[in-house]
Amino acid sequence: MAVAMTNQTFSQIQHELDFTPRLSWPDVLPAFSWRGLRIAGFTSPQAKVVELDARHSLVEVLLACYPKLGLSELSRLSVRLEKVLPDYWVEVRSHLFASYGLHWNERLAQTTAALARAPRVFQETVDEKSMQARDLAPLLALNNAAAFNPFLEALSQLKLTKTELARTLELGVELFLLGRSLSDILPSSDDGPAYLRRLEKWRTPVSSETDETWSGEVERWPWPAQVRGQWRRSGDQSGLDVQIRASSPSDLRLKLEKLLKIPERWSHKI
Amino acid sequence: MVPQNLIDRFEHFFIDQKSADSEVARRIAEFVPKAKWSIIDYSIDEERGALSRAEFDRSKKTIYVTPFKGKFFKRCPGSKPGLLCCNYFVLNLGVQCDMNCSYCYLQSFINSRYLTIYSNIDDALAELSGFESADTINLPLRVGTGETVDSLSLDSLTRHSVRLIDFFRAKPNWTLEFKTKSDSVDALINIESIPNAIVSWSINPEFIVDSEEHGTATLSKRFEAARRCIDHGYKVAFHIDPMIWHPEWRDNYSQLAKQIQTLFDPSEVATLSVGALRFQPEQRNLMRERFGMNSWVTKAEVYKSRDGKMRYDSKLRQEMIELVLGSFRKHSENWKAFICMETPETWVNTETPLPQKTDGLKNLFDARVSQAFV
Numbered sequence: 001m002a003v004a005m006t007n008q009t010f011s012q013i014q015h016e017l018d019f020t021p022r023l024s025w026p027d028v029l030p031a032f033s034w035r036g037l038r039i040a041g042f043t044s045p046q047a048k049v050v051e052l053d054a055r056h057s058l059v060e061v062l063l064a065c066y067p068k069l070g071l072s073e074l075s076r077l078s079v080r081l082e083k084v085l086p087d088y089w090v091e092v093r094s095h096l097f098a099s100y101g102l103h104w105n106e107r108l109a110q111t112t113a114a115l116a117r118a119p120r121v122f123q124e125t126v127d128e129k130s131m132q133a134r135d136l137a138p139l140l141a142l143n144n145a146a147a148f149n150p151f152l153e154a155l156s157q158l159k160l161t162k163t164e165l166a167r168t169l170e171l172g173v174e175l176f177l178l179g180r181s182l183s184d185i186l187p188s189s190d191d192g193p194a195y196l197r198r199l200e201k202w203r204t205p206v207s208s209e210t211d212e213t214w215s216g217e218v219e220r221w222p223w224p225a226q227v228r229g230q231w232r233r234s235g236d237q238s239g240l241d242v243q244i245r246a247s248s249p250s251d252l253r254l255k256l257e258k259l260l261k262i263p264e265r266w267s268h269k270i
Numbered sequence: 271m272v273p274q275n276l277i278d279r280f281e282h283f284f285i286d287q288k289s290a291d292s293e294v295a296r297r298i299a300e301f302v303p304k305a306k307w308s309i310i311d312y313s314i315d316e317e318r319g320a321l322s323r324a325e326f327d328r329s330k331k332t333i334y335v336t337p338f339k340g341k342f343f344k345r346c347p348g349s350k351p352g353l354l355c356c357n358y359f360v361l362n363l364g365v366q367c368d369m370n371c372s373y374c375y376l377q378s379f380i381n382s383r384y385l386t387i388y389s390n391i392d393d394a395l396a397e398l399s400g401f402e403s404a405d406t407i408n409l410p411l412r413v414g415t416g417e418t419v420d421s422l423s424l425d426s427l428t429r430h431s432v433r434l435i436d437f438f439r440a441k442p443n444w445t446l447e448f449k450t451k452s453d454s455v456d457a458l459i460n461i462e463s464i465p466n467a468i469v470s471w472s473i474n475p476e477f478i479v480d481s482e483e484h485g486t487a488t489l490s491k492r493f494e495a496a497r498r499c500i501d502h503g504y505k506v507a508f509h510i511d512p513m514i515w516h517p518e519w520r521d522n523y524s525q526l527a528k529q530i531q532t533l534f535d536p537s538e539v540a541t542l543s544v545g546a547l548r549f550q551p552e553q554r555n556l557m558r559e560r561f562g563m564n565s566w567v568t569k570a571e572v573y574k575s576r577d578g579k580m581r582y583d584s585k586l587r588q589e590m591i592e593l594v595l596g597s598f599r600k601h602s603e604n605w606k607a608f609i610c611m612e613t614p615e616t617w618v619n620t621e622t623p624l625p626q627k628t629d630g631l632k633n634l635f636d637a638r639v640s641q642a643f644v
Contacts, residue, residue, distance in 0.1 A: 103319050105320065106321070106325055107319070107320045107325075108319075108320075134552070138555065138558065140322075140323070141555075141559045141562070173558075174558070174568075174569075177558070177563040203571075205571075206571055207583050210583075233573075235573045235575055235576065236572075236582065236584050237575075237583075237584045238585070
């Protein structure tokens with residue numbers, strides 16, 4: 001889309017839409033405004049602000065200036081736009097979100113509002129990991145979101161994949177709502193996957209304890225050499241995984257014969 | 271009559287102009303104060319998308335009467351590869367429920383801001399008639415109406431039960447199943463019963479009814495309603511489903527099984543199905559927002575199972591289901607009990623014989639039915 005421009009000075013700017021986009025505006029470009037609302041180049045060193053052709057809609061000019069926005073950026077943009085142009089915001093919000101591939105509804109509005117209130121470092125993580133609104137849904141269950149901010153800040157320091165991050169957030173919220181103190185829940189190292197395992201264990205204490213007991217039990221069983229038995233959980237099933245390395249058919253037969261003693265140890269319930 | 275407490279439950283009743291002549295619209299006009307209902311000539315349910323907590327809660331308080339334009343008749347959602355299924359078909363005559371169970375699966379997919387009642391039951395019955403042929407009329411088709419709306423809780427308004435009973439009266443080999451957590455059976459009692467209608471109740475121990483099944487009839491009211499239906503000539507069924515883990519689950523579910531065994535004779539109960547808690551992963555969000563973490567459902571220790579649903583550990587499920595089924599087996603071999611929406615492993619690992627091999631249940635699993643109607 002080509003967006004036409006007319007020249008305008010700083011003095012004619014009536015509102016700032018500074019939503020602190022992640023990428024800084026290139027110094028070689030002028031700042032832009034639309035109907036007196038500065039929409040780009042908020043920290044531009046250039047004296048002139050170029051007024052874009054008002055025949056284009058605000059959504060069109062925003063999309064031209066910011067073809068891609070993360071969810072956090074979009075959240076901050078929403079909050080800012082609602083503040084400076086409240087009536088206009090109601091008119092354009094569906095179109096704005098649709099332009100960035102999202103369907104505006106009350107639930108999304110609540111999610112973006114919660115995200116805009118979250119610590120900035122967490123917002124950055126959300127955009128770096130390209131997290132989506134559904135990944136952040138656990139935040140909507142918090143009655144006092146501010147009290148949970150230290151967790152969000154700590155979460156941002158961990159090395160986790162997007163999926164792990166979403167699951168850690170969910171577990172953190174649930175444990176917090178279940179009454180675990182924040183100091184208890186906060187990570188004590190930056191080992192994300194280990195921390196996630198700890199939260200999973202706290203969230204499923206009964207099953208985790210049973211699994212651990214079985215793991216310990218299985219370790220004590222008389223495994224033949226080069227045979228490894230492990231108690232493992234896969235989804236809603238847990239059970240014994242056996243790995244055998246055999247060098248010949250006779251070796252395999254020997255190991256299988258020795259393995260037949262294992263069920264005798266497995267006869268009792270834990 | 272429409273009970274006043276039912277009318278009070280709703281803030282407003284919207285009637286689509288196209289439904290103005292329907293029986294449900296006439297009953298609303300007759301029993302609901304004029305200030306609480308209006309006929310509208312525009313669609314009020316255009317906006318779609320996931321609902322917020324407040325929108326979902328509000329959707330239970332506003333009724334929208336409108337004709338349904340799609341297919342009414344569908345296979346039960348439990349009929350998926352990997353699950354042993356009982357050839358259950360559903361006839362959806364509305365969407366959303368006026369009751370409020372913490373585990374309700376409607377939370378995973380409803381995107382309408384209203385409790386919708388479909389006014390064109392004639393079209394639904396015509397669709398069902400379309401399946402009638404020399405080949406199908408003698409097959410043991412089972413049709414339930416309680417998938418996306420409770421079958422009976424709004425029956426004093428809709429009178430759908432009366433129309434359905436009339437329809438099934440002429441099809442003795444087809445079975446109609448109402449599924450409810452209400453005690454609203456007056457309309458059924460006021461008409462002549464048919465042997466091929468089953469009135470069924472989802473039940474749980476009173477402790478779980480109190481903590482998780484908000485706005486439903488108490489367990490004793492459900493049993494009383496079941497007794498009234500039996501005495502009037504209907505068959506009844508019970509679904510002990512979903513079983514929900516809580517510290518006293520063994521005592522409470524044993525007690526529930528004993529209550530049924532004391533209050534009813536196996537010959538009076540067409541089937542007893544048993545199933546443990548399961549829900550779609552995405553359902554967790556709305557449940558957490560609406561019920562917090564004090565619910566035995568939201569704080570349940572669940573894992574993703576092979577069919578993608580969140581379920582208890584498989585061994586715990588087997589233990590829970592076996593506790594109930596074992597109690598019925600021990601009491602009498604005449605109870606027709608089976609497991610609902612479970613994986614074949616659960617069937618195999620409990621001591622329950624496969625339903626295809628159980629007298630009284632064979633028809634439910636007759637493969638000819640699913641082949642003929644899909």
